[in-house]
Amino acid sequence: MPQQRRAQATRRAIVIAAAEEFDRADYDATPLSAILRRSGVTKGAFYFHFPSKEALALALIRLQAQSWSRLWRHWMRRGLDPLSTAVGMTGEATRMLESDVLTRAGTRLAGQQVGTAAERHAPPDWEKLLAELLTRSADNGLLRAGVDPGAVARVMHAALVGVRAIGFEYRNGPGMAARITEIWRVVLEGIASAEWLSNNDRSRP
Amino acid sequence: MPQQRRAQATRRAIVIAAAEEFDRADYDATPLSAILRRSGVTKGAFYFHFPSKEALALALIRLQAQSWSRLWRHWMRRGLDPLSTAVGMTGEATRMLESDVLTRAGTRLAGQQVGTAAERHAPPDWEKLLAELLTRSADNGLLRAGVDPGAVARVMHAALVGVRAIGFEYRNGPGMAARITEIWRVVLEGIASAEWLSNNDRSRP
Amino acid sequence: MPQQRRAQATRRAIVIAAAEEFDRADYDATPLSAILRRSGVTKGAFYFHFPSKEALALALIRLQAQSWSRLWRHWMRRGLDPLSTAVGMTGEATRMLESDVLTRAGTRLAGQQVGTAAERHAPPDWEKLLAELLTRSADNGLLRAGVDPGAVARVMHAALVGVRAIGFEYRNGPGMAARITEIWRVVLEGIASAEWLSNNDRSRP
Amino acid sequence: MPQQRRAQATRRAIVIAAAEEFDRADYDATPLSAILRRSGVTKGAFYFHFPSKEALALALIRLQAQSWSRLWRHWMRRGLDPLSTAVGMTGEATRMLESDVLTRAGTRLAGQQVGTAAERHAPPDWEKLLAELLTRSADNGLLRAGVDPGAVARVMHAALVGVRAIGFEYRNGPGMAARITEIWRVVLEGIASAEWLSNNDRSRP
DNA sequence: ACTCTCGGGACTCCCCGTTAAT
DNA sequence: ATTAACGGGGAGTCCCGAGAGT
Numbered sequence: 001m002p003q004q005r006r007a008q009a010t011r012r013a014i015v016i017a018a019a020e021e022f023d024r025a026d027y028d029a030t031p032l033s034a035i036l037r038r039s040g041v042t043k044g045a046f047y048f049h050f051p052s053k054e055a056l057a058l059a060l061i062r063l064q065a066q067s068w069s070r071l072w073r074h075w076m077r078r079g080l081d082p083l084s085t086a087v088g089m090t091g092e093a094t095r096m097l098e099s100d101v102l103t104r105a106g107t108r109l110a111g112q113q114v115g116t117a118a119e120r121h122a123p124p125d126w127e128k129l130l131a132e133l134l135t136r137s138a139d140n141g142l143l144r145a146g147v148d149p150g151a152v153a154r155v156m157h158a159a160l161v162g163v164r165a166i167g168f169e170y171r172n173g174p175g176m177a178a179r180i181t182e183i184w185r186v187v188l189e190g191i192a193s194a195e196w197l198s199n200n201d202r203s204r205p
Numbered sequence: 206m207p208q209q210r211r212a213q214a215t216r217r218a219i220v221i222a223a224a225e226e227f228d229r230a231d232y233d234a235t236p237l238s239a240i241l242r243r244s245g246v247t248k249g250a251f252y253f254h255f256p257s258k259e260a261l262a263l264a265l266i267r268l269q270a271q272s273w274s275r276l277w278r279h280w281m282r283r284g285l286d287p288l289s290t291a292v293g294m295t296g297e298a299t300r301m302l303e304s305d306v307l308t309r310a311g312t313r314l315a316g317q318q319v320g321t322a323a324e325r326h327a328p329p330d331w332e333k334l335l336a337e338l339l340t341r342s343a344d345n346g347l348l349r350a351g352v353d354p355g356a357v358a359r360v361m362h363a364a365l366v367g368v369r370a371i372g373f374e375y376r377n378g379p380g381m382a383a384r385i386t387e388i389w390r391v392v393l394e395g396i397a398s399a400e401w402l403s404n405n406d407r408s409r410p
Numbered sequence: 411m412p413q414q415r416r417a418q419a420t421r422r423a424i425v426i427a428a429a430e431e432f433d434r435a436d437y438d439a440t441p442l443s444a445i446l447r448r449s450g451v452t453k454g455a456f457y458f459h460f461p462s463k464e465a466l467a468l469a470l471i472r473l474q475a476q477s478w479s480r481l482w483r484h485w486m487r488r489g490l491d492p493l494s495t496a497v498g499m500t501g502e503a504t505r506m507l508e509s510d511v512l513t514r515a516g517t518r519l520a521g522q523q524v525g526t527a528a529e530r531h532a533p534p535d536w537e538k539l540l541a542e543l544l545t546r547s548a549d550n551g552l553l554r555a556g557v558d559p560g561a562v563a564r565v566m567h568a569a570l571v572g573v574r575a576i577g578f579e580y581r582n583g584p585g586m587a588a589r590i591t592e593i594w595r596v597v598l599e600g601i602a603s604a605e606w607l608s609n610n611d612r613s614r615p
Numbered sequence: 616m617p618q619q620r621r622a623q624a625t626r627r628a629i630v631i632a633a634a635e636e637f638d639r640a641d642y643d644a645t646p647l648s649a650i651l652r653r654s655g656v657t658k659g660a661f662y663f664h665f666p667s668k669e670a671l672a673l674a675l676i677r678l679q680a681q682s683w684s685r686l687w688r689h690w691m692r693r694g695l696d697p698l699s700t701a702v703g704m705t706g707e708a709t710r711m712l713e714s715d716v717l718t719r720a721g722t723r724l725a726g727q728q729v730g731t732a733a734e735r736h737a738p739p740d741w742e743k744l745l746a747e748l749l750t751r752s753a754d755n756g757l758l759r760a761g762v763d764p765g766a767v768a769r770v771m772h773a774a775l776v777g778v779r780a781i782g783f784e785y786r787n788g789p790g791m792a793a794r795i796t797e798i799w800r801v802v803l804e805g806i807a808s809a810e811w812l813s814n815n816d817r818s819r820p
Numbered sequence: 821a822c823t824c825t826c827g828g829g830a831c832t833c834c835c836c837g838t839t840a841a842t
Numbered sequence: 843a844t845t846a847a848c849g850g851g852g853a854g855t856c857c858c859g860a861g862a863g864t
Contacts, residue, residue, distance in 0.1 A: 006862070007826060025318060029233040032853065043854085044828045053853065111370070113230070147394075155364060155388045162367025165316070183360045189352075190395020215843095237837060248838085249844045258837065416841085417846060435728065439643035442833065453834080454848040463833065521780070523640065557804075565774060565798045572777025575726070593770045599762075600805020647857065658858085659824025668857065 011049045013039040015063070018056050019105035027057055027114045057114045064106025067096065068124040082136040083143070083196060087184050090130075090160060094180045097164060107164065127157040142196045152191055159183045216254045218244040220268070223261050224310035232262055232319045262319045269311025272301065273329040287341040288348070288401055292389050295335075295365060299385045302369060312369065332362040347401045357396055364388045421459045423449045425473070428466050429515035437467055437524045467524045474516025477506065478534040492546040493553070493606055497594050500540075500570060504590045507574060517574065537567040552606045562601055569593045626664045628654040630678070633671050634720035642672055642729045672729045679721025682711065683739040697751040698758070698811055702799050705745075705775060709795045712779060722779065742772040757811045767806055774798045 017039030021030045032053045036046060050056045075089040096103050134149035143149065160180070167176040188197065222244030226235045237258045241251055255261045280294040301308050339354035348354065365385070372381040393402065427449030431440045442463045446456060460466045485499040506513050544559035553559065570590070577586040598607065632654030636645045647668045651661060665671045690704040711718050749764035758764065775795070782791040803812065 010826080026231045026233060028231050029318070031851080033851085042828050043830095044856095044858095045826070047854070048826060051854095147391075151387050151391055154384060155391045158367035158371060158384060158388060159360060159363045160367065161370050162363035162365065165366050165370045166363060179359060179363060182356050183363060186352075186356055186360045186395060187391065188395075190391060190393075236835080238835090247844060252838075253843065420846080436641045436643055438641055439728075441831080443831085452848050453850095454836095454838095455846070457834065458846060458848095461834095523644075557801075561797050561801055564794060565801045568777035568781060568794060568798060569770065569773045570777065571780050572773035572775065575776050575780045576773060589769060589773060592766050593773060596762075596766055596770045596802065596805060598805075600801060600803075646855075648855085657824055659826095661824095662858070663823070666858095 007049070010041060010045055014041055014046060014049060014056065015059065016102070017041075019060060019101045022057065022060065022105040022109055023101050027109060027112050054115050057109050060102065060106040061110045061114070062106075064103050064110065065124055067100075067103050067106070068093070071096070072129065081140065081142060081196075082133040083188075083192065084200060086130055086133040086137070086156075087188075087200075090156070090184070091177060091180055094160070094163065094176045097167070098176050126160060127153055130156050142193055143191050144193055147191045152187065155187065156183070159187075212254070215246060215250060219246055219251060219254060219261065220264065221307065222246075224265060224307045227262065227265065227310040227314055228306050232314060232317050259319060262314050265307070265311040266315045266319070267311075269308050269315065270329050272305075272308050272311070273298070276301070277334065286347060286401070287338040287345065288397065289405060291335055291338040291342070291361070292393075292405075295361065295389075296382060296385055299365075299368065299381045302372070303381050331365060332358055335361050347398055348396050349398055352396045357392070360392065361388070364392075417459070420451060420455055424451055424456060424459060424466065425469065426512070427451075429470060429512045432467065432470065432515040432519055433511050437519060437522050464525050467519050470512070470516040471520045471524070472516075474513050474520065475534050477510075477513050477516070478503070481506070482539065491552060491606075492543045492550065493598075493602065494610060496540055496543040496547070496566075497598075497610075500566070500594075501587060501590055504570075504573065504586045507577070508586050536570060537563055540566050552603055553601050554603055557601045562597065565597065566593070569597075625656060625660060629656055629661060629664060629671065630674065631717070632656075634675060634717045637672065637675065637720040637724055638716050642724055642727050669729060672724050675717070675721040676725045676729070677721075679718050679725065680739050682715075682718050682721070683708070686711070687744065696757060696811075697748040697755065698807065699815060701745055701748040701752070701771075702803075702815075705771070705799075706792060706795055709775075709778065709791045712782070713791050741775060742768055745771050757808055758806050759808055762806045767802065770802065771798070774802075 014035065018035045021034050021038060024030070032043075032046070035056075036043060050059070071089065071093060075085050075092075078085070078088075080088065097107065098104075131150050131153035134143070134153050137143050138147065138149045143152075163176050163179045163183070166179070219240065223240045226239050226243060229235070237248075237251070240261075241248060255264070276294065276298060280290050280297070283290070283293075285293065302312065303309075336355050336358035339348070339358050342348050343352065343354045348357075368381050368384045368388070371384070397405075424445065428445045431444050431448060434440070442453075442456070445466075446453060460469070481499065481503060485495050485502070488495070488498075490498065507517065508514075541560050541563035544553070544563050547553050548557065548559045553562075573586050573589045573593070576589070629650065633650045636650050636653060639645070647658075647661070650671075651658060665674070686704065686708060690700050690707075693700070693703075695703065712722065713719075746765050746768035749758070749768050752758050753762065753764045758767075778791050778794045778798070781794070
């Protein structure tokens with residue numbers, strides 16, 4: 001166990017270098033050699049830690065799935081009202097995407113056909129999560145009458161994915177987190193109850 | 206002249222086969238051989254029409270840019286109010302993405318790092334276009350007071366991109382066009398003037 | 411058609427170089443690179459002619475199977491008595507193995523697990539062929555009473571294979587063809603009828 | 616000493632696993648990893664016991680050479696007449712090949728180019744041994760007049776090797792030992808003196 | 821002192837986009 | 843417009859030692 005100190009470091013180096021490379025290009029367009037060069041790890045060492053390039057990508061995907069799970073649990077436990085939870089959680093998720101290569105690469109890889117669908121196993125389903133939070137918001141009277149929570153969930157999901165894609169591709173403009181804040185501002189204006197809006201005036205940290 | 210007839214047909218066959226292949230996988234993951242097999246064109250013939258695989262991809266990107274330009278011109282000429290134009294145009298664009306492989310492949314390729322950025326030359330900037338339409342909408346009193354047209358443009362742009370990405374990746378759920386309609390419905394509720402809303406009741410085909 | 415002239419030459423060069431290399435070591439122990447170096451053919455050229463290393467080996471196996479078929483047909487048509495046919499045919503086969511690398515390599519490869527058994531398809535069955543010839547010999551009274559033709563066929567088959575293996579491995583001693591002649595001499599002494607022996611005195615060419 | 620107990624067991628496990636693997640495929644086609652997996656020994660442990668994969672193979676070859684030596688000594692001491700000794704000894708050798716993986720693998724490896732010829736050092740020379748026994752048989756009047764003992768030795772050697780090769784490759788038919796018995800029957804009919812034959816009627820155990 | 825984990829690269833086959841010869 | 847050839851680079855496997863661990 002203490003023996004594995006060096007091994008752990010090597011494995012970590014591989015994962016980080018891989019994240020940085022997979023963040024720049026597709027799975028297919030990223031040669032293993034680039035990851036090896038960046039991490040300063042030889043082929044032999046790599047294949048000691050991972051059975052294949054694909055396994056490495058799947059590891060990244062799994063890491064990112066875990067990140068989201070942790071994030072969700074954390075926000076659920078904070079005990080905020082569902083609408084604030086949705087806003088806050090998506091905001092933090094976006095900031096994570098901006099700041100954490102590992103999460104970013106994992107998310108990106110999850111959207112490509114790497115490995116069998118089974119191996120990627122159930123990607124984190126933002127749409128369903130948002131639908132739940134918004135339904136509960138409606139039940140608690142945080143949404144205006146007549147607003148369809150499912151529709152709003154789909155809107156926000158699309159916007160989230162879009163912001164991510166724009167952030168990945170264009171890499172300029174307001175920055176992902178700012179964009180998400182802006183989107184919530186516009187959408188909330190149309191769906192949130194007057195009461196919720198007045199209570200959460202201009203606080204979207 | 207009769208000679209060029211056949212050349213045109215060959216070129217067209219290549220482009221269509223390429224679109225169908227590039228629509229299924231990334232640029233890198235799509236071997237030229239697959240395109241040749243599908244189009245029934247030999248290697249030699251291909252290299253007569255295109256200097257490289259990359260040039261073919263760039264041709265598809267250019268084609269899609271032209272599609273969008275045509276679409277824009279068309280909707281500008283219809284003389285609708287700017288807000289209806291934005292709604293109608295994005296709807297039709299989405300339907301095109303759903304029905305036309307060529308446009309779809311081109312759009313997808315445009316989002317990957319194929320060729321130098323210069324060669325892809327200015328991608329069609331939906332965000333700017335929407336900003337213009339929405340600014341004019343604000344000037345014409347079609348938006349509620351206090352609504353920031355630029356922000357709305359960014360929201361819709363993100364949503365558009367997101368819908369496209371979701372459609373590409375997940376390939377299930379409401380379908381792109383239905384999603385876009387839904388998004389407009391939610392967003393318009395928050396930004397459109399009461400007058401515009403009453404005039405454009407539930408007509409988002 | 412005149413065009414294929416060069417292709418044929420290249421293909422031939424590959425096949426011959428492959429035979430020479432496969433004759434020196436096992437399929438697995440023979441790197442493709444050695445074949446390419448020897449033939450002066452580049453990787454690209456090779457893979458234009460053969461889809462894989464395995465396909466090349468299978469081609470050699472097929473070539474050798476054809477050689478044997480041709481040999482059999484030739485000796486069958488000569489109209490000799492069955493016993494003389496068996497003796498003459500095995501002798502010539504052995505001389506072919508000694509002189510022709512192609513046949514030798516093919517025979518050797520056929521005995522290894524290259525490709526699926528189906529792809530190697532029915533190896534030439536010397537044992538069955540010898541059994542037929544010897545049975546006919548018995549029917550024609552060329553064998554002594556009480557001799558079991560099947561048993562003799564198995565003996566000779568084993569001896570043939572053994573001579574081949576010895577020749578491949580040890581590469582010294584009397585030479586394959588001489589060994590086969592010798593074996594026949596010993597065995598015939600015990601099985602051939604007095605009449606046949608006197609008619610075929612010391613003529614084993 | 617109690618230490619060496621476990622070491623011996625490990626070494627033995629390696630040797631047996633190696634035999635089983637080398638019996639299935641060529642030296643080159645057998646990865647060291649397969650042997651390690653089968654024996655449950657780690658790479659490090661392996662390289663403690665053997666300096667290289669080749670050394671392991673050579674150990675197997677040596678083991679088999681010793682097996683043969685022991686077999687020879689045993690039959691020499693039995694005091695049978697030389698011809699019966701030859702028959703009995705080859706029979707038992709074949710049965711050993713059938714039943715003992717270790718001997719089988721060693722014999723197989725001895726026939727491949729593993730290590731330098733010097734390292735394999737003088738393979739057990741069946742041909743010479745048979746020649747000696749048969750010469751003595753001739754001297755003792757066990758062979759018919761005019762029979763060349765050396766020729767018969769070469770015949771039987773080839774048959775032996777052939778039977779082994781057939782047994783390795785085809786794995787069907789009468790079984791090695793039965794084939795050897797059959798071969799002796801046919802050959803003896805032609806070479807053994809009437810007296811020997813009548814004394815050793817149908818006893819080839 | 822002794823295991824054996826971990827790391828090192830050379831080498832495997834082969835697929836790829838591309839060009840030369842025709 | 844086609845057939846044929848080119849060679850760089852893809853992932854992955856191999857046998858083996860360096861050096862970290864007990």
